[in-house]
Amino acid sequence: MYEVLEDFAQENGLRQTSTSLKLLIGLSSILLCVSSPGPVAPLLVAASMSAVILALAKIPARFYARILLIPVSFAVMSIAVVLFITADGAVLIEVPGLPLTITTGGANLAVLLLARVFGGMCSLYFIALTTPMTEVFDILRRLRVPTVFIDLAMLTYRFIFILIEEAGQIYRSQVMRLGYGRFRESVQSFGMLSGALFLRTWESGEALVLAMDARCYDGRLGIPGDARPVSFLALAAALLYIGAVFGISLCTGGLVLV
Amino acid sequence: MHIMEGFLPSPWWQVWFLVSLPFIIIGLYQINKLVQEKREALPLLAVAGAFVFVLSSLKLPSFNGSCSHPTGTGLGAVLFGPCIAAVLGLIVLVFQAVFLAHGGITTLGANVFSMGIAGPAVAYLIYKVGTRAGANTYATVFVAAALADLATYVVTSVQLALAFPGTAGFLGAFSAFAAIFAVTQVPLAIIEGAVIMLVFKYIVQLKPEILTRLNLLSESTIKKLQEAAA
Numbered sequence: 001m002y003e004v005l006e007d008f009a010q011e012n013g014l015r016q017t018s019t020s021l022k023l024l025i026g027l028s029s030i031l032l033c034v035s036s037p038g039p040v041a042p043l044l045v046a047a048s049m050s051a052v053i054l055a056l057a058k059i060p061a062r063f064y065a066r067i068l069l070i071p072v073s074f075a076v077m078s079i080a081v082v083l084f085i086t087a088d089g090a091v092l093i094e095v096p097g098l099p100l101t102i103t104t105g106g107a108n109l110a111v112l113l114l115a116r117v118f119g120g121m122c123s124l125y126f127i128a129l130t131t132p133m134t135e136v137f138d139i140l141r142r143l144r145v146p147t148v149f150i151d152l153a154m155l156t157y158r159f160i161f162i163l164i165e166e167a168g169q170i171y172r173s174q175v176m177r178l179g180y181g182r183f184r185e186s187v188q189s190f191g192m193l194s195g196a197l198f199l200r201t202w203e204s205g206e207a208l209v210l211a212m213d214a215r216c217y218d219g220r221l222g223i224p225g226d227a228r229p230v231s232f233l234a235l236a237a238a239l240l241y242i243g244a245v246f247g248i249s250l251c252t253g254g255l256v257l258v
Numbered sequence: 259m260h261i262m263e264g265f266l267p268s269p270w271w272q273v274w275f276l277v278s279l280p281f282i283i284i285g286l287y288q289i290n291k292l293v294q295e296k297r298e299a300l301p302l303l304a305v306a307g308a309f310v311f312v313l314s315s316l317k318l319p320s321f322n323g324s325c326s327h328p329t330g331t332g333l334g335a336v337l338f339g340p341c342i343a344a345v346l347g348l349i350v351l352v353f354q355a356v357f358l359a360h361g362g363i364t365t366l367g368a369n370v371f372s373m374g375i376a377g378p379a380v381a382y383l384i385y386k387v388g389t390r391a392g393a394n395t396y397a398t399v400f401v402a403a404a405l406a407d408l409a410t411y412v413v414t415s416v417q418l419a420l421a422f423p424g425t426a427g428f429l430g431a432f433s434a435f436a437a438i439f440a441v442t443q444v445p446l447a448i449i450e451g452a453v454i455m456l457v458f459k460y461i462v463q464l465k466p467e468i469l470t471r472l473n474l475l476s477e478s479t480i481k482k483l484q485e486a487a488a
Contacts (some may be wrong), residue, residue, distance in 0.1 A: 006357050027363065033264050034271065034364050042264070070359045071262040078265065078418060081434045085424030103409060106424070113265065118262025120362060127363075128356045146288050149301070153349045155304030155310070160353065163305075163312040191456025198333075198457055199311055199465050205305035207296040217297070 005067070005128040012130055013058040018230045019135040023236055026127035032249055033119035039112050041121030041249030044125075048241070054238045057130050064188040067125065074116055083110045133157055162204065167197055260354065260369050261414060263362025270421040275367030281375050282348055285341035292342075305347040306334055311353055333454055335378030335401070336385045343382075347374020372413040381406035395483060399458045404451030405452035411439045411447075 001134035009015075014022065029049060034043040053059050093102040134157075140150050170193050174180065179189035266274070292299045310331055331350075334345035348370050354360040361369045381402040388398030419432035426434070461468060466480040 005359065030263065030363055034266075037266050067359055075262065077438055078261075078307040078435070081418075081431075081438055082422045082424065085422070085426045085431050085434050087425040111420075116264035116267075117262055118264070120364070121262065121359065124263045124355065124362055125359065128359065135358065139323055146286055146290075148293060149286055149345070149349075151300060152289065152304055152307065152345070153305070153352075155301055156307035156346075156349050157353065159305050160311050160357075161310030163308050164315070167312050188456070191453045192460070194313055194453055195457040195460030197312065199460065201309045202302070202465065202468060205302045207299070208301045208305075212301065213297075235281075 005013075005125070006133060008057075008059055008063075008104070008129045009132045013056050013206070014052075014130040016228070017130070018228045018234070019131055019139055021230050021234055022131050023136070023139065024125065025238050025241065026123050026131075029123035029245065030120050030128070032242070032245050033116050033123065036116065036249040036252075037112075038249065038252040040252040041245055042115040045119040045123040045245055046115075048245075049119075049126045053126055053129055057126075059129050064125070068121070071117065071121055075114065079110050079113055082113060083107065105243035127151060159204070162196065163201060166200060167193065170196060206212075259360035260285065260351075260373075261365040261417065262360075263355070263365060265362075266365050266368055266417070266421050269415070271364045271367060273367075274365075274371050276343070278348075278367050278370045278375060281341055281344040282370070285343075285345035286338070288342055289345060303338065303342065303346065306337065307349050310334055310346060311350045314350070314354070315358060331373060331378045332381035332403045332450075333457065335382040335406070336402065340375065340379045340382045343378040344370065344374045349379065350374075368414075368417050372410050372417060376413040377406040377410040380409040395462075395479065396455050396459065400451040400455040402451075403454035404447045407447035407450045408443065411443045412436060415439055 029045045033045050036042050050064070054061055076125060083102055083106045084100050086099065086109050087103050090104050091101050092104060092107060125176075137150055137154055137157075139145075174189045174193060178185075179192075180186040289303065290297075292303075310333070316356045331343055331347050333345050338346075348366075351361055351366060351369050351374065355362055355366065383403060384402040385398055388402065389395065414433035418435045419428055440460055462480055462483050466477075466484070468481065470477055
């Protein structure tokens, strides 16, 4: 089973920091990475975010290194395609026997993409590892996202953890009974797992309806929000950081408006 | 396949957000109406969303060694219709980005379009056409789920090719992306079709009232299917 990043979000060094401040830093770093015209700013974001995650949020380095590998397969495949289809500038390498060439333009674009993805993923991990989802719901509510959407998201969130547990149990018992021995069997077992999971899900959903009705559910879930004040110093530091990265991204590649 | 954070450059990630937005708004409107009519709909939609999340976080058995996961949204579309499936897809994709690091925030619009809108819409259409034409229900579900999975990857290739046409132009880039994904995805789409078909079979055998209550199959069809399996 996957290790869910949310486990770390519940107990990390930055758990008590204001949620809106963390979201401000994380989201603006992502935007800066995506719109940066040169690879320097995204790499800077990646380095600073990783430093914050490891030093301030105290996420184990070994775990962090492992999750950094998750997007690699997609990155390698797509960046390879971009590398070969962009024929721009001088030819650097030619693959003998195949119509594949790597040019300077393609290589530059590939490096830029790699840096953006790396910076973006590190900022995303910063949000994922320091901010529990429950607190994001509170922010969404204050941003006046439709209630029905937030309620649906909260209920989905709750059920995800119950279902992951159940799926794990079914999977382990299937493995114990050699359910994944051959290819045919594994498709059969996986179908059985998904089917059983769906039916159990549905039943627990019906049970939840009963439980909520018994507690006078009227189509609205109330959760108390707790607002943590943002200290002036923290806000100033965050803005300074964002400004600095923005400045560097401007200096290293000119302004890109859209 | 989730496009990950930071991969889509500037005009394109905004474009895909705008393209996805109307579907989400229609979906929210439909959910609102559904919840006002039947309060029990909200928890059931939530468990369906959680099911899609868990299904897509499990690894499919695959024989070529590559690891992939089912998209699972096809089932949601067949059960609730494509616009509601789009809202479920949005929620699931946000959680996947934040819990599992699949996908990202800026690429959310593009991912919602490929996995939450295009795939489910294909599944829904095939299912509707198939049942109306009186085709075998299981075969219809198989084709719907497999093609929904493939449609997702075709749309992802279109999105990537539009963003990075290179010097080969859109068509050249599209065929390059599609070729690389098709090689890895066609076998997986077939497996996903088989798995969703098995799920459907279990529902028909063990809890057919779900399908009759959502007006998906009439009781006579279910009886026929159950007799055929027995």
